[in-house]
Amino acid sequence: MEYIVRPETKVNARYYDVVVCGGGTAGVFAAIAAARNGAKTALIESKGYVGGIAAEGGCGLHSFYNLWKAFPGVEKRMVVRGIPEEMVQRLTQANGASGHNETVLRYEYDSDTLCVDVEIYKFVVLQMLREAGVHVMLNTMAVDTLVSGQRVEGVITESHQGCEAVMGKVFIDATGYGDLSARAGAPYTEPNDYTVANSMGIGGIDIDKYYSFLKDNGALTEYACGPRGGRSNQIIRVDGDWSKISDELERKVQELGMHTVTTTLHDNYFMFIKLNYMMPKTPTDRDALADAEYELRRRQQEALKLLRQTVPGAENAFIARTAPTITIRRARCIECEYDISNEEVVNGKHFNDEIYSYGFHDYAPRIQIKNGGTYGLPYRAIQVKDLENLFAVGMMITSDHNAHMSTRNTVSCMAMGQAAGTAAALCADSGITNVRDLPYGILHDALVMSNVWFDQEHL
Ligand SMILES: Cc1cc2nc3c(=O)[nH]c(=O)nc-3n(C[C@H](O)[C@H](O)[C@H](O)COP(=O)(O)OP(=O)(O)OC[C@H]3O[C@@H](n4cnc5c(N)ncnc54)[C@H](O)[C@@H]3O)c2cc1C
Numbered sequence: 001m002e003y004i005v006r007p008e009t010k011v012n013a014r015y016y017d018v019v020v021c022g023g024g025t026a027g028v029f030a031a032i033a034a035a036r037n038g039a040k041t042a043l044i045e046s047k048g049y050v051g052g053i054a055a056e057g058g059c060g061l062h063s064f065y066n067l068w069k070a071f072p073g074v075e076k077r078m079v080v081r082g083i084p085e086e087m088v089q090r091l092t093q094a095n096g097a098s099g100h101n102e103t104v105l106r107y108e109y110d111s112d113t114l115c116v117d118v119e120i121y122k123f124v125v126l127q128m129l130r131e132a133g134v135h136v137m138l139n140t141m142a143v144d145t146l147v148s149g150q151r152v153e154g155v156i157t158e159s160h161q162g163c164e165a166v167m168g169k170v171f172i173d174a175t176g177y178g179d180l181s182a183r184a185g186a187p188y189t190e191p192n193d194y195t196v197a198n199s200m201g202i203g204g205i206d207i208d209k210y211y212s213f214l215k216d217n218g219a220l221t222e223y224a225c226g227p228r229g230g231r232s233n234q235i236i237r238v239d240g241d242w243s244k245i246s247d248e249l250e251r252k253v254q255e256l257g258m259h260t261v262t263t264t265l266h267d268n269y270f271m272f273i274k275l276n277y278m279m280p281k282t283p284t285d286r287d288a289l290a291d292a293e294y295e296l297r298r299r300q301q302e303a304l305k306l307l308r309q310t311v312p313g314a315e316n317a318f319i320a321r322t323a324p325t326i327t328i329r330r331a332r333c334i335e336c337e338y339d340i341s342n343e344e345v346v347n348g349k350h351f352n353d354e355i356y357s358y359g360f361h362d363y364a365p366r367i368q369i370k371n372g373g374t375y376g377l378p379y380r381a382i383q384v385k386d387l388e389n390l391f392a393v394g395m396m397i398t399s400d401h402n403a404h405m406s407t408r409n410t411v412s413c414m415a416m417g418q419a420a421g422t423a424a425a426l427c428a429d430s431g432i433t434n435v436r437d438l439p440y441g442i443l444h445d446a447l448v449m450s451n452v453w454f455d456q457e458h459l
Pocket residue numbers: 021022023024025026027044045046047050051052053054057058059060061062063140141142143174175176177179196197198199274327328329393394395396408409410411413
């Protein structure tokens with residue numbers, strides 16, 4: 001490829017204690033935690049709203065609890081608390097979440113169902129960031145880093161007002177893609193081991209009819225009940241095995257990479273129907289990503305036709321919402337000081353520097369945390385290798401695919417964000433230049449003070 005040398009330019013500089021790049025699932029909790037712990041905090045987000053995949057891609061924010069129903073006699077424990085649970089309460093009060101509901105069918109996969117209205121989610125989380133005093137830079141892309149030795153000094157951003165340098169003491173990469181870490185020179189791999197997706201909201205479709213259709217065909221595999229359309233004890237989550245209806249339907253669903261599980265808070269609306277696609281290259285490849293964007297929008301049109309033809313009551317269904325861009329399950333995997341293995345996850349290993357406990361595995365019931373228990377994520381697992389003042393949070397950590405199927409889950413990413421933001425603020429406040437030097441006891445106490453729950457019996 002040909003190249004040019006970009007001329008050096010003078011840019012405006014802004015100074016902060018903590019700079020969080022990426023206002024998605026993990027990043028918003030990092031920024032709120034940093035600001036609440038007294039740090040002057042900036043949050044850089046390329047889109048015009050916050051929330052990331054929690055607001056645009058996934059299925060719900062289930063798994064705040066251990067998998068108690070799958071293990072008779074196991075105590076039901078709320079594992080993830082802190083700011084993520086505070087958000088659930090705020091969201092529920094704003095009619096933007098169902099609250100926590102017990103899953104009726106397929107509880108051995110996930111005993112807890114929490115449905116979210118993604119538009120209210122975007123608003124409530126932004127409100128929480130503003131209340132905490134975070135400088136939220138929306139429509140702002142982090143495009144480069146300023147690195148000196150093993151320290152990140154600043155992030156170069158582009159927005160409609162031009163190029164700026166956002167300088168800081170401690171940085172948190174919450175971009176999902178690992179853009180900040182990669183540009184700062186951190187070691188990473190790109191496993192390309194998941195499909196990418198675009199999830200759509202479908203209007204003009206009836207979840208009760210969908211439930212009956214699956215049930216009557218002996219195809220119902222999953223459901224949960226909760227508030228919907230202003231009434232309690234309604235169906236809010238449903239899935240089925242379409243192969244039980246016909247082989248032809250199953251073939252079409254497979255061809256489209258269609259995940260038929262849906263959740264909703266509203267009558268006549270499915271919040272998520274996901275279409276998946278396995279990219280031939282990693283999602284950091286711009287042109288391959290553009291092809292995938294096209295392919296998924298094509299699949300959405302086909303999936304809508306299929307729903308209209310197949311599901312009673314969906315004859316006039318329409319696409320009410322799509323994710324603005326592709327959503328990914330992983331792009332870069334950033335090397336950190338510790339890399340948790342699936343063996344540690346499933347055996348419920350706890351660490352003497354852990355930053356939260358977690359109890360859900362996305363391959364359940366095939367792979368579960370032993371005895372319905374929990375494991376811990378160590379502080380070292382978010383410290384980016386070779387860089388003194390950079391944390392990585394969210395889907396970009398954990399190289400072991402099976403372990404990643406737990407650490408990357410929405411609620412785990414949120415807890416990780418809170419821990420990183422708290423640690424970053426404590427380092428900035430006490431002049432600690434290498435995040436590895438923060439005494440663990442101080443971090444643990446600050447997290448406990450913020451209602452983070454640790455599985456005490458293991459500490
Ligand atoms: C289709 C799909 C379904 C899923 N379903 C579930 C599920 O049901 N349950 C579950 O627990 N988990 C699920 N997951 C996994 C989970 O949603 C993700 O692992 C998690 O949300 C990742 O959070 P994150 O903060 O790392 O990334 P994101 O939420 O993607 O946040 C990254 C943010 O950074 C911003 N950004 C990126 N680059 C830049 C840049 N250079 N400058 C500024 N901003 C930038 C993005 O716009 C985004 O807001 C699913 C994932 C996908 C893709």
